[in-house]
Amino acid sequence: MVNVIVIGGGFIGLTAAVRLAQAGADVQVWSPVGPERTVSAVAAAVWYPTRTDFDPRVCAWGRATYDEFTRQARAGVPGLLLRPTRNLEHAGGDEMPWWAPPDARIVAGTGPYRREIRFTAPLAEPAVYLPWLESQVTVRRRAVRRLSDALAEAPVVVNATGLAAGRLAGDDAVYPARGQIVLVRNPGLDTSVRAEASRADGMSAYVHPRTGDVVLGGTFEVGATGLEPDPATRDAIVARCTALVPELAGAPILGEKVGLRPCRRGGPRVERDGAVVHAYGHGGAGMTLSWGTADEVTRLALAGRAGRGKGD
Numbered sequence: 594m595v596n597v598i599v600i601g602g603g604f605i606g607l608t609a610a611v612r613l614a615q616a617g618a619d620v621q622v623w624s625p626v627g628p629e630r631t632v633s634a635v636a637a638a639v640w641y642p643t644r645t646d647f648d649p650r651v652c653a654w655g656r657a658t659y660d661e662f663t664r665q666a667r668a669g670v671p672g673l674l675l676r677p678t679r680n681l682e683h684a685g686g687d688e689m690p691w692w693a694p695p696d697a698r699i700v701a702g703t704g705p706y707r708r709e710i711r712f713t714a715p716l717a718e719p720a721v722y723l724p725w726l727e728s729q730v731t732v733r734r735r736a737v738r739r740l741s742d743a744l745a746e747a748p749v750v751v752n753a754t755g756l757a758a759g760r761l762a763g764d765d766a767v768y769p770a771r772g773q774i775v776l777v778r779n780p781g782l783d784t785s786v787r788a789e790a791s792r793a794d795g796m797s798a799y800v801h802p803r804t805g806d807v808v809l810g811g812t813f814e815v816g817a818t819g820l821e822p823d824p825a826t827r828d829a830i831v832a833r834c835t836a837l838v839p840e841l842a843g844a845p846i847l848g849e850k851v852g853l854r855p856c857r858r859g860g861p862r863v864e865r866d867g868a869v870v871h872a873y874g875h876g877g878a879g880m881t882l883s884w885g886t887a888d889e890v891t892r893l894a895l896a897g898r899a900g901r902g903k904g905d
């Protein structure tokens with residue numbers, strides 16, 4: 594019998610499993626699909642607490658994740674980059690936002706923007722980083738119909754099933770927020786730019802250069818579930834991002850992706866309920882909160898285990 598089964602092989606489940614293994618647990622991840630077919634694979638996967646309300650726990654998870662990604666990037670973990678970042682904001686004075694990382698500074702904005710927050714942001718390339726996470730742990734391609742399927746095989750189960758957690762945990766606070774992004778060839782950019790929603794059309798824009806391509810975004814459509822990219826939305830994303838970063842003009846489009854962010858009213862649920870540790874509802878910030886969440890999951894899952902032998 595394994596110590597802990599983690600159900601879910603996206604950012605949240607894989608990261609939690611790696612931490613649990615590092616803490617000495619005998620861990621198995623269950624996911625019916627490989628990481629390339631998760632919502633996590635669609636993510637721009639840049640450290641930033643998108644649409645996350647301030648909460649001391651979430652703030653601590655974000656900081657812990659920032660520190661861990663920075664350490665990993667410097668250690669050469671595959672698929673991790675550190676990017677200079679410009680956050681363009683319409684309002685605000687001298688006060689730092691609650692999420693600001695240690696090197697953040699405020700500079701005067703230009704054009705319609707009142708100020709910029711400049712900072713260094715970790716960026717994960719999911720096609721490389723998620724398989725690297727997966728390679729650190731034991732994974733079985735299995736789906737559960739209910740959480741108790743896994744409880745038959747382990748004394749502790751982590752529920753990291755993203756949007757599916759709404760049904761599996763009977764939690765009606767979970768809802769999708771559709772995101773569409775466009776990938777273009779990188780014309781030589783290395784700075785991430787994120788602009789607050791425009792006053793004209795209410796849409797935000799972000800440009801996140803990776804090694805070979807650039808992620809252009811994006812939408813945040815609460816309640817929408819369609820998985821087909823919408824051509825008009827694609828054109829609007831490309832136009833907004835090119836207006837923001839003119840070097841993108843004419844960059845060939847390499848692909849389009851759509852994913853349903855696993856959002857939850859009240860914020861992520863990371864708590865223990867009997868033999869189940871829930872870890873879902875990270876919305877637009879699953880990468881950003883992944884290592885802090887994994888630390889908390891590990892503490893909750895292994896609580897009370899001291900003094901017992903592995904496998905007890």
Ligand SMILES: Cc1cc2nc3c(=O)[nH]c(=O)nc-3n(C[C@H](O)[C@H](O)[C@H](O)COP(=O)(O)OP(=O)(O)OC[C@H]3O[C@@H](n4cnc5c(N)ncnc54)[C@H](O)[C@@H]3O)c2cc1C
Nearest residue numbers: 601602603605633637638639737755772852878879880881
């Ligand atoms: C367009 C877009 C851009 C984004 N950009 C960012 C960003 O820049 N930064 C950031 O931090 N976040 C970003 N996000 C959000 C991020 O993608 C999510 O918060 C994150 O992927 C959630 O991870 P997860 O592991 O909870 O869920 P998922 O990645 O959905 O993983 C869920 C796992 O559970 C498994 N599962 C589901 N049902 C079952 C079952 N019955 N049995 C067994 N396994 C099951 C699935 O197969 C999967 O392995 C973005 C999202 C989108 C869509």
